[in-house]
Every structure is written in C-alpha cells, then in structure tokens.
Amino acid sequence: MSDPADVAPVAPWIAAQTRTLIRQRGHAWLLQGPAGLGHYPLALSLASAWLCEAPTADGACGHCPSCHSIAVRTHADLRVLMPETHLLELGWPLGEKAQQEIDDKARKPSREIRVDAVCEAVEFCQRTNARNRGKVVLVFPAEDMNRITANALLKTLEEPPGDTRFILASQAAHRLLPTVRSRCMVHTLAWPDAQASATWLSAHGLPASQAAGLLRASGGRPALALQMAQAGQDAAVWARFPRAMAAGDALFVKDWSAAQLVDALQKLCHDLCAMAVGAPPRYFDPADLPAAAPLAELRGLGSWDRELRHTRQVVDHPWNAGLMTEALVGAAKMAMRAAGLGPPQRAPAARLA
Ligand SMILES: [Zn+2]
Known part of the structure; x- marks a missing residue:
C-alpha cells in the first residue's frame, strides 16, 4: 500500500526545509522538534531527494524510477527503521521473519524499534547500493530506540560506509544517547505560519471554521490539526x-x-x-x-x-x-x-x- 500523501506535493514549509537541507553536506542529520511539525514527511522528502535520479534544487523529481520505488515502498537503497506499528500504519513492509511471526500470531507488531531490524540495517549499510545514488537509513521516532538498539546503530553512525547517509527524526531528542546526538548535524523543524497552515488545511478539504479551531487545538501544528479532523474532532x-x-x-x-x-x-x-x-x-x-x-x-x-x-x-x-x-x-x-x-x-x- 502506498500513501498518496508521499507522491502529492509536500506542504510548503516541508518543501522549504528540504531545499535548505539538500544544499548542505553531512552524512547524518538529526531532525528534531516537538511532535506534529512533520518529522516523517521531512525525513522522507530528504531521503527521496538524496536518492532521486534527477533531483532539482527543490528536491526529488517525483517521477524517476527511484521516486516511484519510494512511493511504492520497495526502494532497495532505503531502510526505514520505525516501530512495527508505525511501519504497518504507513504502509512500509516488515522484514520477512517479523512478518511471518506476526502472520503466525506468534507475537503482536512491536511498538519499539526492534534490535533485529537495526542489525539488518547495519548489514544493509555494508552492501553495495543498487541504484548508484548511495543508500539512506531513516529512523523515526529515533527516541524509540532503546539503549541496545541505539548502541547497535552507533558504530555504523560513527563510521558509515562511504555511500550511506542517515536521517534520525526525533520528537524528544533529549532522550537520545548523547553519543548518537553528537554524531549528527542538527536541524530543528520550523513552525509553519498561520496563513500557510490555513491554506494547506483548506487544500485538504477543511472548512475555514474547522481549520482555525483545530489549528488552535493542535497548538499550531497543521498535520496534527488534519489528523484531529480525520479522527472526527x-x-x-x-x-x-x-x-x-x-x-x-x-x-x-x-x-x-x-x-x-x-x-x-x-x-x-x-x-x-x-x-x-x-x-x-x-x-x-x-x-x-x-x-x-x-x-x-x-x-x-x-x-x-x-x-x-x-x-x-x-x-x-x-x-x-x-x-x-x-x-x-x-x-x-x-x-x-x-x-x-x-x-x-x-x-x-x-x-x-
Ligand atoms: Zn526522482
């Protein structure tokens, strides 16, 4: 299942931050800020831009085979580390073994980032890339790594194989190991202004009366306001x-x-x-x-x-x-x-x- 939101244009404030980030160097980024500011869309937008075969100054082209592979969740050079519950919600495949265990009802999808998924990502970093645009590991929410999983990733984060880049997105960066934080360049997510948020919510079908109230209820976080509207608030x-x-x-x-x-x-x-x-x-x-x-x-x-x-x-x-x-x-x-x-x-x- 692909999320149409990924192929649709991203929100203007996410696009602006993508433009800023792709102009900078750095093999590991920590995207931090309070929940609801678009960590996942920004992380995916940056990963797509890095892996795109015809990137523009604005980011990924949205049309090349690489962009298409990301939209349908099958890109061989992208590893997404998230709690299994999030992966399933966002349409990302689980590892073969994990999927089998869940299908067999041996266990429920995990709410943590599992250590075997991190080990698989470490092994992925050692492989040759498939599309000649390097490889990307996306971790979200990075604070969901426990000490063991974070340490498993740390070594690779310290000395990544030349063509692997990391995006750690965190809604509670203070909970990350200091050693993990110190390996990353930090970008703090920007707050969208009220006008841009209202325009975006209206483009997603929210009447102005609802948009203003729910934007307030979400503390000025449009993605959260939209989620609240979709949940019937x-x-x-x-x-x-x-x-x-x-x-x-x-x-x-x-x-x-x-x-x-x-x-x-x-x-x-x-x-x-x-x-x-x-x-x-x-x-x-x-x-x-x-x-x-x-x-x-x-x-x-x-x-x-x-x-x-x-x-x-x-x-x-x-x-x-x-x-x-x-x-x-x-x-x-x-x-x-x-x-x-x-x-x-x-x-x-x-x-x-
Ligand atoms: Zn592309």
Whole structure:
C-alpha cells in the first residue's frame, strides 16, 4: 500500500526545509522538534531527494524510477527503521521473519524499534547500493530506540560506509544517547505560519471554521490539526470544552479516550496557567476560557498540571474508562473552582450566532 500523501506535493514549509537541507553536506542529520511539525514527511522528502535520479534544487523529481520505488515502498537503497506499528500504519513492509511471526500470531507488531531490524540495517549499510545514488537509513521516532538498539546503530553512525547517509527524526531528542546526538548535524523543524497552515488545511478539504479551531487545538501544528479532523474532532466541541470542564460535565467527554481527555486537560491547564501570568493562551480562544486566575492561584494550577502529567504516563493501563473520565473531569472542576475560575467568558449561545 502506498500513501498518496508521499507522491502529492509536500506542504510548503516541508518543501522549504528540504531545499535548505539538500544544499548542505553531512552524512547524518538529526531532525528534531516537538511532535506534529512533520518529522516523517521531512525525513522522507530528504531521503527521496538524496536518492532521486534527477533531483532539482527543490528536491526529488517525483517521477524517476527511484521516486516511484519510494512511493511504492520497495526502494532497495532505503531502510526505514520505525516501530512495527508505525511501519504497518504507513504502509512500509516488515522484514520477512517479523512478518511471518506476526502472520503466525506468534507475537503482536512491536511498538519499539526492534534490535533485529537495526542489525539488518547495519548489514544493509555494508552492501553495495543498487541504484548508484548511495543508500539512506531513516529512523523515526529515533527516541524509540532503546539503549541496545541505539548502541547497535552507533558504530555504523560513527563510521558509515562511504555511500550511506542517515536521517534520525526525533520528537524528544533529549532522550537520545548523547553519543548518537553528537554524531549528527542538527536541524530543528520550523513552525509553519498561520496563513500557510490555513491554506494547506483548506487544500485538504477543511472548512475555514474547522481549520482555525483545530489549528488552535493542535497548538499550531497543521498535520496534527488534519489528523484531529480525520479522527472526527470538531472545532465547536473544542471551543465548548473549557465550559464543560468548569461545570464538571463528564457526559460531554463520554466518547473520548482517556488519552484524548488527558491531552485536552493538559492544554486547558496550560492555557489557564499562561493567562494567570499574563501570557496569551495557546490552545483555546481567550473568549472560550474563564477570565484569568489571580497569580496567587498559580500554585494550585501547577499541582493539577503535575497530576495530569502523572496520569498521562499511566493512561494506557486498562483502567475502567467511565470511572477514569469521571475522576479526571471531577479533578478539573475542582482545580478550576479552587483557582477561583468562573464560567468561560463567551456564553455557549454566542458561538452559534
Ligand atoms: Zn526522482
């Protein structure tokens, strides 16, 4: 299965970063930055440009046999190291043995980058390239390598065979081994501006009203906003979320997963803390939030934030979903009330007007 997004033109901010990167030398790049800025599209765009048989100043041509092989996930000179769950999601083939084990139901697809896949990639680096454009190893998310897999790759990263280049893309570069980080040139992913993001979302079929709200909900990350829209999230529901939490309305979020709820509460808590210190909110429209809490209440909001961080770490445990939702919403109501926060400024009816 190929992802049509790979053959379609990449977003303009990814294209601009590709142009910058292909002009530079370096056998190993670390693409770093917070999630949702397009690590994977940029890594693939750079790998495609390096391997393309007729590259332009903008990157890969998109038409040559090499570009085609990448689009259909069969390029002999490209190794993609990702957790198996990601590989399957993005249509990349697993190794023969791994696929067999999963087909035989001997195990489930791994959520880590497996050591045998890394060993295979190390061996791939020693081989002669097939298309005369060198070879590329793409690792994403690089922080999903554990100490053993990272060490397995390190030696090759230190002294790569002449024609192999590496792209490590990481959403949490601080979790990488310092020895791995120090072998790479670093590129920090750029934040797209609001206008470019809105244009891109509109080109992907999002009405302007949804685009603006979901872009806010995603903290200004268009790929994430699109993903939220595709998962059925709605900008109007997002706008009403702070009011529902202030009222302790657990029914409002009864269909949300615990992870989705914790994420939304962390964003709400972030914005309430920001407003308490006089900064603008990031994820919600100020009119959908209560008036700023007094600065003296920041400590209480801080403890709520710590609680939410802790919950986020254990959110995948098989808790009773209904009880967990009630507990989270109850804690939100209490934290907001303790901070002296009343209902949001804009009445719900005003949203419909
Ligand atoms: Zn090409």
